[in-house]
Amino acid sequence: MYNIAVCEDEERDLEIVKQLLELYGARHEWKYALKTYDTAKNFIRDMERMKSIPDIVFLDIYLREGNGVEVAKEMRANGFANPIVFLTASREYALEAYNVDAAQYLVKPLEQKRFFSILDRLFLKTEEEREQWMVLRVGGEFRRIPLDKVVYCEAQRNYQHLCMEDGSKYKVRMTMIELFSYLEKRSEFVKVGSAYIFNLAFIESMNSKTVTFGTGKTIHLPRGSYSSLKEEYFQYYCGE
Template sequence: MFKVAICDDETNEIECISRILVKYSDRHPEYNLKIYTFTAPVELLDYISLNGGFDLVILDIYMAGMLGTDVARELRNFGDQCELIFLTSSRDFAIEAFELDAIQYILKPCSEITLTKNLDKLFKRINMQNRQIITLKTSNGIFRLAPRNVIFTETGRNNYQMIHTIHGEKIEVRMTTSELFELLSQNKYFVKCGASINVNLKYVRQITRDTIRFDTGELLNYPYRAHQKLKEQFMSFQMDKDD
């Protein structure tokens, strides 16, 4: 299932985008689109805080009470990595939108052709990413996982590895840190941190001498001996990302 949220304070715009999405879903039942609509930013944020996020959020810019870019910034501050599409009547916020990692900034009125083309690009990329799936044997059965959704792993009880994901899951697997790293490292952002931790640099917000703070707000203690190497790897990651 692919969850899509539309947030616009104009009901006619919501109805228009919803119709386009429904038609797209009918043509592509394999994506199993589930569409949610919100007429106010606070409704969207309240829903996400209680029920979790969406795969795609389509946002108007000018809405009563809060700009769409501010909504997106709040989501990013929560560590939400959802895909973003902005629909607006103004060109003024395009740079800000792309700084928030929006996949598209579309001027109203949005045509079915324009939105469909962007959905096609999005799902093509997702399908490519989904080829990078690892299969793990856990105490609860077989679990399929995309490495890009892993924030970090750490050694837990009885030398089991605990996997922390962006969805708030904690998955326990019986293998060594190195064995797990070998599986995860098909994603180039993973690094080893000491003997018992694997870290996805994409989600690292801050590094101190003994803790790592992630975009999700989680704090992880790590061996101080690993600090210099981790700092160098993180700086290299940042420079590559900026390029």
């Protein structure tokens, strides 16, 4: 599942983007969640509180309320590193778009062939990124977290605590299900009970009551979780 955000205040142009995304999705059999905005203010406000960070943002430059380039600058300053594609009727801001590391600068009217070519490139890059990183909001900023450095995750009420190899921790406001959606494609991550996600690559030893990671951290296992964890562990290392 991909998260796509489009900030476009011209209804006709917004409909064209939506139609192109729908057609591309149907051809390539991929699923996406789309959020649309007609003002920069609404977009920025939602970005400040959303849990699922957009994989790709389509951003009109000439907005009735605000300028798309300024919006992009604010996003980059807050740590947003995912692709931003500018939509515009003029090439006037091409240089400024380059300065905020825009993935593409599309001049309207949008052409299907060009649009699809860009999506092919961006989704390939996104898939490669997903194999290595997840982008989460931490302390009001977007942060790229390397997956191979996550030792385990612990749920505490409405928050997830990501414990890293170097001893640092990240606290993010999201559910265990939402967090696991970032991790489940990698075979080393498994859910343990209702409160933990373990990285099997870091487990050094375990018994029916505890698990010890290579970092030295020991955790008491949730009741009834040892048998399934042991099976997952041997499948991971032995391919059984």
